[in-house]
Amino acid sequence: DAGVTQSPTHLIKTRGQQVTLRCSPISGHKSVSWYQQVLGQGPQFIFQYYEKEERGRGNFPDRFSARQFPNYSSELNVNALLLGDSALYLCASSATAQPNQPQHFGDGTRLSIL
Amino acid sequence: GQNIDQPTEMTATEGAIVQINCTYQTSGFNGLFWYQQHAGEAPTFLSYNVLDGLEEKGRFSSFLSRSKGYSYLLLKELQMKDSASYLCAVRGGILDDYKLSFGAGTTVTVRA
Numbered sequence: 636d637a638g639v640t641q642s643p644t645h646l647i648k649t650r651g652q653q654v655t656l657r658c659s660p661i662s663g664h665k666s667v668s669w670y671q672q673v674l675g676q677g678p679q680f681i682f683q684y685y686e687k688e689e690r691g692r693g694n695f696p697d698r699f700s701a702r703q704f705p706n707y708s709s710e711l712n713v714n715a716l717l718l719g720d721s722a723l724y725l726c727a728s729s730a731t732a733q734p735n736q737p738q739h740f741g742d743g744t745r746l747s748i749l
Numbered sequence: 750g751q752n753i754d755q756p757t758e759m760t761a762t763e764g765a766i767v768q769i770n771c772t773y774q775t776s777g778f779n780g781l782f783w784y785q786q787h788a789g790e791a792p793t794f795l796s797y798n799v800l801d802g803l804e805e806k807g808r809f810s811s812f813l814s815r816s817k818g819y820s821y822l823l824l825k826e827l828q829m830k831d832s833a834s835y836l837c838a839v840r841g842g843i844l845d846d847y848k849l850s851f852g853a854g855t856t857v858t859v860r861a
Contacts, residue, residue: 678792735799737794
């Protein structure tokens with residue numbers, strides 16, 4: 636069975652540009668979460684979606700937005716990119732939004748801002 | 750909000766035991782997860798504790814004390830492939846939208 640898949644693997648952008656990252660959850664999983672991981676730190680929560688509705692939002696500016704599609708895949712959009720947005724962006728899926736559900740992570744998209 | 754602390758680095762010898770501690774302060778609590786992350790790879794789920802006590806899973810065990818805000822991950826019979834970062838993550842309460850908050854990770858180096 637395929638795990639969580641993310642695209643693209645790597646991306647280079649310049650300041651002020653916009654980026655869209657994509658995620659396909661494990662088959663049958665209805666919840667998708669997005670995290671930002673800066674080198675040497677743990678993942679920081681950005682968004683959680685369940686059944687196409689936003690269930691939670693972390694402390695990120697409004698430049699960050701996301702959505703979930705009817706097939707449970709998800710996109711993360713970041714506008715007006717800043718140098719500080721350079722990070723590994725991880726998508727994780729779980730079967731439901733129940734608190735005891737472990738999240739299964741994709742390999743991430745490494746975003747570099749020049 | 751959540752405040753999660755774990756040591757930055759630990760080194761141990763192949764075949765030995767290592768214990769990674771994690772302390773947390775939270776406004777709500779719905780369980781604690783441990784993840785393993787090899788360099789350049791995705792975090793992989795290791796364990797989940799929501800009640801006090803020890804959960805054993807092969808060479809890995811995880812312990813939780815909710816009253817002390819404390820957990821540890823015990824790695825036994827260390828192998829070279831166990832060299833990785835180990836992330837402690839706490840699931841918050843409803844006021845936190847059940848957010849999963851991670852510590853900075855503990856880098857474990859296993860030496861021959």
